[in-house]
Amino acid sequence: MSDKTRNDEKMNNVTEDTALVLSDIGMRFNLSKEKVDSVKEYFIKLVKHELKFDEFWALRNINFEVKKGERVGILGLNGAGKSTLMKVIAGVFRPTEGSVYKQGVLAPMIELGAGFDMQYTGKENIYLYGAVLGYSRKFMDEKVDEIIEFTELKNFIDVPLKNYSSGMKARLGFAIATVVKPDILILDEVLSVGDAKFRKKSEKKLLDMMDTGTTVLFVSHNIDQVKKICNKALILDHGSLVTYGDMEDVVAQYEEMIK
Amino acid sequence: MNTKFEDYRKYSNLFVELVRKGIKLKYRRSYLGIIWSMIEPLLTMIVLTIVFGTLLGHTGKEFPVYILAGRLIYTLFSQSSTAALKSIRTNQGMIKKVYVPKALYPLSSITFNYILFLISLVVLLMVSLVLGVYPTWRVLLAIIPLFVLFCLSVGAGLILSTVGVFFRDMEYLWNVLLMLVMYTCAIFYYPDKILGSDVGWILKYNPLFCIISNFRSCVFGEDMNMWMLGYSSVFAIVSILFGVLVFEKNQDKFILYI
DSSP: OHHHHHHGGGOTTOOTTEEEEEEEEEEEEEEOSSOOOSHHHHHHHHHTTOOOOEEEEEEEEEEEEEETTOEEEEEOOTTSSHHHHHHHHHTSSOOSEEEEEEOSOEEEEESTTTTOOTTSBHHHHHHHHHHHTTOOHHHHHHHHHHHHHHHTOGGGGGSBGGGSOHHHHHHHHHHHHHHTOOSEEEEESOTTSSOHHHHHHHHHHHHHHHHTTOEEEEEOSOHHHHHHHOSEEEEEETTEEEEEEEHHHHHHHHHHHTO | OHHHHHHHHHTHHHHHHHHHHHHHHHTTTOSSGGGHHHHHHHHHHHHHHHHHHHHHTOOOTTHHHHHHHHHHHHHHHHHHHHHHHHHHHHTHHHHTTSOOOTTHHHHHHHHHHHHHHHHHHHHHHHHHHHHTOOOOGGGGGGHHHHHHHHHHHHHHHHHHHHHHHHOTTHHHHHHHHHHHHHHTTTSSSOOHHHHHSTTTHHHHTOHHHHHHHHHHHHHTTOOOOHHHHHHHHHHHHHHHHHHHHHHHHHHHHHHHHO
């Protein structure tokens, strides 16, 4: 991934205030009708020439650029490729075609609790997840109290995560991902978890972060939230980029689409 | 290549955290905790000594040391390779949601097993002293076979972790193969008879046997067998090169199979 990222620094349209550039992104999956995951099956099919896959492009020809501090809402129906796009940007998938250029630290919140270990306590997971984001133990030592306070987990912080409720895990994930002030924040359907009180608190936290210039990619089916948080938006449909522009125009078009 | 290096430096914290996690979780919720990494080999040594000492008539005082030295190394290899084999699947939760250099998973599981192995070497020292097998200066040379052992584990681990992603049955197959490795390592019998016979190559070409044999030589203050050292080193290096190649080539596809 990083090799590609490097090369694109030479791209001429990249300026200092660019946070993210996607050029010609395409992501292809092989949809095997039946999963071949045993050695025996594999060789039988290999010999019989039955190893066929159906190609499926989850994303094709995606081009767009995000400037620093912009908050982009990602809209689209189920299966439009929103999560795949986020995973390509996060580096989880390597795109089949094209390349992603990103500047700065990126914190993906694709399902909260990515990378948590269920046997580890809340506190240990804070350090583990901090390391996943590339922060040192020393740095996390300074931040750990702030994180624990934000989660309001109190006594539960020393309990293994397997005993947490899903809301508690979401809180912990949110608190860790946001305390470190990433340059780019990916939020994939994460504000729909937690109770109303925590949702309000996390929304406020996000808005505070945005004031300090964090770039946000926000995936949501909740148009009101998109309206509140974003200033730009894009629509994906069957793996293609339909529109990208100012939030009001795009949201209006989207509302027209889903009528 | 340069960026790859930077990538790994950035994630060195994560590597340390993963190793720490492996060690912490291994004995969590057991009363004796990490002390088990010493008690367990000691108990197994006693059982093996009673069984095979009686069966094969080895009553010498050095026999328990002989068994323990062999078993510790075999156990490390079997545990670290099995952990590496499963490492990508075990960490799929993380792999599916954030970008992390994937080699960290097999490498950290091998490293934490190796650290526990180094701790358990204390038992070997204690048993030797108690039984009167006093170490000579040659025991310092044990670092060499132990280093080869680490390299061999890394190479095997990288290959197995790649194969393990695509073929789930590798886990079961590897268990059987490990059993074969175990019997051809001469852990609880003296290999001289076999080495002198027509089938001696079965032992001689098993790199793990070569490592164990040289390690024992260091413990008992004898000369290492240079052919075995050379063979196991070359085997380890080739397995690392092959492992890196296979892993690098396939790691982007992992996500589609887990």
